[in-house]
Amino acid sequence: QKVTVEVLDHLEHLALVDFRDAEGVERLQKAIQFADQLRDVNTDGVEPMDSVLEDRCLYLRDDDVTEGNCTNELLKNAREKVEEYFVAPPGNIPLPKLEERETILQSS
Amino acid sequence: AALKRRVRFQVSAALKEGHVTPTELCQRCLSLIKSTKFLNAYITVAEETALKQAEESEKRYRRGHPLGVLDGIPIAVKDNFNTAGIETTCASNMLKGYISPYNATAVQKLLDQGAVLLGKTNLDEFAMGSGSTDGVFGPVRNPWSYSRQYKEKFVPKSHSQDEKSNWVITGGSSGGSAAAVSSFTCFAALGSDTGGSTRNPAAHCGVVGLKPTYGLISRHGLIPLVNSMDVPGILTRCVDDAAVVLGSLAGHDPKDSTTIQDDFKPFELPNVADVSKLSIGIPKVTFKSCQQLWTGTAADLFKNAGAKVIEVSLPHTCYSIVCYHVLCTAEVASNMARFDGLEYGHRSDMNKSTESMYAATRREGFNDVVRGRILSGNYFLLKQNYENYFIKAQKVRRLIANDFVKVFRSGVDILLTPTTLCDAVPYMEFIKEDNRTRSAQDDILTQAANMAGLPAINVPTALSERGLPIGLQFIGRSFQEKQLLTVAKWFEKQVKFPMIQLEEVKRHDHDAFQHQKSASFS
Numbered sequence: 001q002k003v004t005v006e007v008l009d010h011l012e013h014l015a016l017v018d019f020r021d022a023e024g025v026e027r028l029q030k031a032i033q034f035a036d037q038l039r040d041v042n043t044d045g046v047e048p049m050d051s052v053l054e055d056r057c058l059y060l061r062d063d064d065v066t067e068g069n070c071t072n073e074l075l076k077n078a079r080e081k082v083e084e085y086f087v088a089p090p091g092n093i094p095l096p097k098l099e100e101r102e103t104i105l106q107s108s
Numbered sequence: 109a110a111l112k113r114r115v116r117f118q119v120s121a122a123l124k125e126g127h128v129t130p131t132e133l134c135q136r137c138l139s140l141i142k143s144t145k146f147l148n149a150y151i152t153v154a155e156e157t158a159l160k161q162a163e164e165s166e167k168r169y170r171r172g173h174p175l176g177v178l179d180g181i182p183i184a185v186k187d188n189f190n191t192a193g194i195e196t197t198c199a200s201n202m203l204k205g206y207i208s209p210y211n212a213t214a215v216q217k218l219l220d221q222g223a224v225l226l227g228k229t230n231l232d233e234f235a236m237g238s239g240s241t242d243g244v245f246g247p248v249r250n251p252w253s254y255s256r257q258y259k260e261k262f263v264p265k266s267h268s269q270d271e272k273s274n275w276v277i278t279g280g281s282s283g284g285s286a287a288a289v290s291s292f293t294c295f296a297a298l299g300s301d302t303g304g305s306t307r308n309p310a311a312h313c314g315v316v317g318l319k320p321t322y323g324l325i326s327r328h329g330l331i332p333l334v335n336s337m338d339v340p341g342i343l344t345r346c347v348d349d350a351a352v353v354l355g356s357l358a359g360h361d362p363k364d365s366t367t368i369q370d371d372f373k374p375f376e377l378p379n380v381a382d383v384s385k386l387s388i389g390i391p392k393v394t395f396k397s398c399q400q401l402w403t404g405t406a407a408d409l410f411k412n413a414g415a416k417v418i419e420v421s422l423p424h425t426c427y428s429i430v431c432y433h434v435l436c437t438a439e440v441a442s443n444m445a446r447f448d449g450l451e452y453g454h455r456s457d458m459n460k461s462t463e464s465m466y467a468a469t470r471r472e473g474f475n476d477v478v479r480g481r482i483l484s485g486n487y488f489l490l491k492q493n494y495e496n497y498f499i500k501a502q503k504v505r506r507l508i509a510n511d512f513v514k515v516f517r518s519g520v521d522i523l524l525t526p527t528t529l530c531d532a533v534p535y536m537e538f539i540k541e542d543n544r545t546r547s548a549q550d551d552i553l554t555q556a557a558n559m560a561g562l563p564a565i566n567v568p569t570a571l572s573e574r575g576l577p578i579g580l581q582f583i584g585r586s587f588q589e590k591q592l593l594t595v596a597k598w599f600e601k602q603v604k605f606p607m608i609q610l611e612e613v614k615r616h617d618h619d620a621f622q623h624q625k626s627a628s629f630s
Contacts, residue, residue, distance in 0.1 A: 007490075015441065015486045016448075016467045017479045024480065031437070031484040031544065037430045038500050041507065048502030051336050051366070052509060052561030052586075053323050059369060061362055073209040077452035086450050093461035 003028060008105050009098045016095075021104050119295060120177045123169060130169065130180030134162035134224050137182040141226065141293045143612050147249045149278075149287035151187050152195050153227040158182070161224045168222065177352055179222030184288040184297040187228035188235050189215050189340070190329040194225075198331055199243025200233045202473030203453045212329020213361045214298055214340045221356050226294050229284030232543075233475050234444070235300055235333050238308055238550035239538050240283025242477050248283040250276045250313055250532050251291040252576050256609035261575035276532035276576065279312035279550070281305040282341060286313035289343045292613050296353050299341035302333045303432055303547065304527075304554025306341025310566040311527035311579030314608060316596075318342040318350045319554075321587045322561035323368045325354075326361030334439040335366070337432075337558040347567065347597040351377050354589060368587075375590045381598040384414030389520035391422045398530040398578075402569055406524060406580055409602050420520060422511040427504050428556040429548050434488050434501035440478075441485025447473060477543045509560040516585050522595050523583040525553050527566045531576040553581065563589050565596045568605040577605070 008025060012018050019025050071084055080087040098105060122128050138155055165180035174180070185191060188198045190208035197203045211219065219225065232242040241247035252258050253275035262274065278287050282299025286309035289297050299306040301319040310317020318341060325340045332338055340357065344350045355374030361367045388410050390403060407417045449455030449469035456468035474482070488497035515523070528550060538546065557564040563586070566579040582599070584592030 003487075007487075010490075011483055011486050012467075014490075015482050016463065017470050017474065017482050018467065019483065020471075020476070020479065024476070024483070027476075027480045027542075027544075028483055028487060031433070031480070032487065034544075034548075035430060035434050035484075035488065035497055035501075038427070038434065038497065038504060041424070041427055041500075041504050043500060043503035043507065046503040046506055048499050049506035049509060050502065053366060053368065056368060058365060070209065074451070076209065077206055078450065079455040080450075088450055088462050089459040089465050091462040093463070095461070095463040095467060 003032065005098075005105055012103065012105070013095055019104055025104070119181065120179075123180050124174065126169070130162040130165035130224065131159065133180060134158055134182055134226070137226055137293050140291070140613065144251070144291050144293060147251055147287050147291060148246050149229055149248055149284040149291065149293070150184070150227045151197060151199065151230050151245050151284070154194050154225055157193070158224050158226050161219070161222075165222050165224065175220070175222040176356075178218065178356055181223050181296065182226050182294045183218060183223045184226050184229050184285055184294040185215055186231055186282050186285045186297070186299045188231060188300055188331045189298055190331070191215055191225065191228065194228060196228065196331070197245075198234045199231050199245055200473065200475070200478070201244050201454055202447050202470075204244070206453050210329065213326035213363060214357050215329065217357050218298075218353075229282070229288050229297060231284055232281040232477070234331070234478050235281040235302065235305055236440075236477050236481060237543050238280045238304070238547045239277045240280035240309060241277060241535065241538060242475060242543055244475070247535060248278045248287050249535075250278045250576075251287055251610060252276065252312075252314060252532065252608060254610060254612070255575070256611075257571055257575035257606070259575075261573065273536070274534050276534050277312065277538050279309035279528065279532060281309075282343065283309045283313075285343050286310055286315055286317065289313070289315045289345060290608060291610060295344070296349055297343045299343050300330055300333070300338060301341040301558065302338050303436070303551040303558055306343060307527050307554050307564060307566040307579075307581060308550055310343055311568070311581075312532040312577060314568040314577030314579070314605060316344050316347055316350050316568065316600075317566040317579075318354065318593075319557060319564045320354060320358065320589060321563040322558075323366055324372070324563075324587065324589070325357045326364040326367050328361055328363040332443045334436050335443070336435070336439065337561075339558075347565070347593055347600050348377055350565070351375065351593050354593075358589075370587070377590075377594055377597045381594050383410060383595065383598055386410070386522065386595065387416040387418065387520045389418055389420035389515055389523045391420055391425065391523060391525055393525075398572065400526065402578055402580060403524060403526055406569070406599065409599070418520070420515045420523070422508075422515065422556065424504065424507040424511050425556045428508050428559050429552055431501045431504045431508065431559065432551070432555050433544075433548070434497050435505065437481045437485035438488050438498050438501075439485070440481045441489060444474070444478065444482050449473075480544070505559055508556055512556075512560045512562060512583075521585070522592065525581045525583070527553060527579040527581040529553070531572040531574055531578055557583050562586055563592050565592060567596050567600050567603075569603050571606060
């Protein structure tokens with residue numbers, strides 16, 4: 001079954017990455033088809049595995065500050081900054097809706 | 109014979125005895141990098157810093173206090189490891205111009221041992237791919253394309269084809285590192301391995317490629333692809349060298365909570381090994397591999413030495429590619445979310461809103477492959493799909509890992525498989541299929557080891573009918589690198605893989621060594 005335009009639009013919002021062209025959409029369709037092969041495997045009673053190290057304890061370290069004070073270093077790689085802040089465009093504006101966005105999905 | 113062709117171990121001896129100085133060695137490697145530029149193995153060559161490091165090393169040798177066996181040894185690092193003060197791009201527009209503020213732990217450890225960092229090597233963008241063809245700096249060329257061995261066997265399919273346009277790929281995604289080691293421009297290189305990215309190019313370039321057990325070497329500073337499978341990989345020209353580099357890298361890192369806390373004891377490999385007490389398992393495969401013949405030959409070698417060789421079954425390994433496809437894209441979707449243009453990397457001029465800036469930045473910064481995986485990953489992670497795809501894949505992962513546990517528990521010590529299905533294909537042929545198809549085909553023999561977190565190594569075995577390298581893969585038990593490498597070294601000695609005959613290197617050595625006394629190192 002084909003992925004609906006609503007889902008594609010939703011994915012573009014979540015990923016903040018666009019499909020770019022029909023090939024991008026086709027790529028997703030193929031990826032889903034490929035992944036569907038998992039259905040053939042019987043996993044009854046099998047627990048999901050997060051990590052191969054699951055039998056070991058995750059450990060904590062002491063809550064001591066051992067490094068830091070590298071503000072200048074970290075700011076060096078940012079394009080837009082003011083004093084010690086990274087500068088972002090206004091944040092409370094949602095991504096334009098499908099109809100208003102430049103996206104291949106409009107033609108679907 | 110040429111100094112550079114010697115394995116690192118022997119070069120260390122040469123450095124210690126003063127037959128060659130670190131700066132001479134460094135200069136020769138830098139010069140060779142320049143004359144092999146057409147391979148496109150390096151993205152950044154850190155000439156100034158390398159020479160400085162070499163000078164420091166030289167001072168230490170003069171004082172008689174080298175830091176260790178790696179002091180003064182030129183190395184290269186895949187461009188997805190952070191290197192302080194040196195651009196780290198991951199072969200992507202997203203990180204062009206990004207100068208790392210710190211060294212990845214693996215890099216720091218090598219530098220602490222006095223290794224000389226020559227530069228950053230080329231890869232597939234963000235390590236996604238199996239050809240080292242999909243990065244923004246262009247594809248890497250396999251040095252064997254220019255070898256006498258390949259040229260001798262080359263039969264053009266049409267009169268318009270010539271050797272020059274028929275160069276073959278390195279495999280990937282650590283192709284730059286593999287090519288760098290293979291063409292003698294460095295003695296060891298760091299790669300990364302998530303689905304076979306160190307072993308695959310090692311096989312195609314005729315070098316040793318080690319994927320350590322997950323949790324043995326710190327991933328701190330290695331730009332992540334799949335956090336639960338990534339490991340730093342080691343590429344060298346012989347198994348002994350890999351053991352030495354492993355010795356410098358392995359061990360707990362407080363900055364990487366996925367490194368185990370057990371003490372790691374660096375080891376030296378025995379020159380003579382008794383394989384008669386070993387049980388070698390060869391997994392049943394359902395697909396055809398050009399390397400099948402060599403697995404058989406290898407099996408005979410072991411049998412003749414008294415080892416037990418049996419066929420084993422890993423019934424769920426055939427699903428590892430599909431499983432990987434889902435888990436990888438899901439983790440990628442998460443890991444790539446950090447690239448938004450705000451703190452580092454490329455930033456779009458679009459500034460209407462945060463979201464539109466992020467979207468435009470990511471549109472401009474990522475290539476098709478990366479974007480495709482992010483979108484697929486997000487699809488599998490949607491609420492309506494989470495159980496059927498992501499959780500399902502995690503369950504299949506356990507089945508795959510359990511297959512290995514069962515086999516090792518039944519008394520098998522080491523598994524033996526080909527590393528790749530066939531020898532390196534010409535670039536023009538490789539690009540006819542898309543990245544996902546290629547990765548699915550090329551990772552088929554290597555991916556399962558990442559799924560289960562097991563150590564695995566490619567050992568160059570023989571040349572194919574086309575005069576190109578073929579490698580065999582050994583897979584060992586978790587954290588049993590010593591046994592794995594002991595077997596690999598034994599095998600390496602049996603097969604005596606031929607040295608690459610490269611004109612560039614020959615010419616180079618001749619000029620450099622005209623006035624050099626020839627010393628014999630054995």
